[in-house]
Amino acid sequence: MxxxxxxxxxxxxxxxxxxxxxxxxxxxxxxxxxxxxxxxxxxxxxxxxxxxxxxxxxxxxxxxxxxxxxxxxxxxxxxxxxxxxxxxxxxxxxxxxxxxxxxxxxxxxxxxxxxxxxxxxxxxxxxxxxxxxxxxxxxxxxxxxxxxxxxxxxxxxxxxxxxxxxxxxxxxxxxxxxxxxxxxxxxxxxDWAFEELPEPVASTEEEATGEEEEKEEKEEEEEGESGPRYRWNTEYGSGYPSDPNTKAWLKASLEPTFGFPSIARFSWTTVKVIMEKDGHAVQWFDEGQASLIRAFDSAKGRERDRSHVANDLCLRSVGDL
The missing domain is CATH 3.30.420.10 (Ribonuclease H-like superfamily/Ribonuclease H)
Structure with a gap:
């Protein structure tokens, strides 16, 4: 086998x-x-x-x-x-x-x-x-x-x-x-073993207060030594981008911030397009060299060209060697 x-x-x-x-x-x-x-x-x-x-x-x-x-x-x-x-x-x-x-x-x-x-x-x-x-x-x-x-x-x-x-x-x-x-x-x-745990989302206030409580109680009953049970939809078809079942799975399984479970190939154009269209935009802040240059330029005298770590620790030069 x-x-x-x-x-x-x-x-x-x-x-x-x-x-x-x-x-x-x-x-x-x-x-x-x-x-x-x-x-x-x-x-x-x-x-x-x-x-x-x-x-x-x-x-x-x-x-x-x-x-x-x-x-x-x-x-x-x-x-x-x-x-x-x-x-x-x-x-x-x-x-x-x-x-x-x-x-x-x-x-x-x-x-x-x-x-x-x-x-x-x-x-x-x-x-x-x-x-x-x-x-x-x-x-x-x-x-x-x-x-x-x-x-x-x-x-x-x-x-x-x-x-x-x-x-x-x-x-x-x-x-x-x-x-x-x-x-x-x-x-x-x-037999795919999903590492990601899907979080149930209530669609209405009633579900959140009523049906969701019943669901939580059921999950608690099912919880054993190995922890609570979660289920992903496994009707993903052949996995080919042209497969209708695969298309439907991709549409339903996107988590806007974190993307897809690890069964998906993030390097594929199909996934990139979906994430760019329906995922949350992320803006990265990296002051990088600009902040480093400003830190050094703000120092005077002996303190110029010193590491910002020394400045953060309030270390000062007391004489020349």
Whole structure:
């Protein structure tokens, strides 16, 4: 089964299935799920099996996960787990917070760079486990030739690395990686553990005095050792900006001062537009250099060019050395 995300929603992490025991060399495929959504993580997946297992793999039904129903994908993740001697997979889950912090920092790490880092991390960790890789197939990212050369130079011990568009429909091992990534992302969304606690807001005075009191009493009854229970609306659809359910969730979930829960990617234009339109405007005051210059200019004699901290402590010069 895919890893549980209930305790890892706000942090990026890597999950590995049990290590296969069949003799190598192995083939490995790389694919992702969730590059475009405004909600939830980006998940990179790899699947690998012995080169000698290739014919068996072709008959297991793996394909581009986007062309399959959720029911079929769940069956295929079970298939991926059904032969631990020959089949294995890993995923790198990049949280929305890490995606956004990378893209919004002073020297940004764009999504392609974060994707490359995830791909390299997964391949390297498989190699570090002692798996000998003979062939690697990667779904295209950016310029194909440039990316293929970059991966080949990063992993010189791998004889053949192929980067291709729609690799998940051309190579069954990439289709298997696509299943691992997609099922993991879907379960991350289904099991999302919200860190933010929504505050109930009464719409009328009656609700505030009557119904709200009943609600508070009910919450107190439900409160256990783990604290009070809160619920966020989880009808957020696929997470893609064009999804009507996602649009409705974004509209309903904005907190005007603090924005959205951490499931949202704050670096996405969709979120930025909503916050600029419906969020509270914030004005930052930073006197910075101006106040520092004034502090030094106001001093006279020996007190000139002294730190304002010394002035605040009422320290005065008493003589020259």
């Amino acid at each position: 895919s890893p549980s995300s209930s305790s890892s929603s706000s942090s990026s992490y890597t999950h590995h299935s049990p290590l296969p025991t069949a003799d190598g060399p192995y083939i490995l495929g790389v694919d992702e799920a969730g590059r475009g959504p405004v909600l939830g993580p980006l998940v990179y997946g790899v699947a690998y099996c012995p080169l000698s297992y290739k014919d068996d793999l072709d008959n297991l039904g793996f394909a581009d996960s986007k062309t399959l129903t959720p029911e079929v994908r769940n069956e295929l993740i079970n298939t991926l787990n059904s032969d631990p001697t020959n089949l294995a997979w890993s995923v790198r889950v990049i949280s929305p917070q890490d995606i956004s912090s990378g893209m919004l920092r002073k020297n940004p790490t764009n999504l392609n760079q974060q994707s490359q880092q995830a791909t390299i991390t997964l391949i390297r960790e498989v190699l570090d486990k002692g798996i000998q890789l003979a062939e690697v197939y990667v779904d295209a990212l950016g310029t194909i030739d440039k990316y293929q050369q970059y991966l080949s130079s990063t992993f010189p011990t791998i004889p053949s690395i192929t980067v291709a568009t729609k690799a998940d429909s051309k190579y069954k091992i990439v289709g298997a990686a696509s299943i691992a990534a997609k099922v993991t992302r879907d379960r991350c969304l289904d």
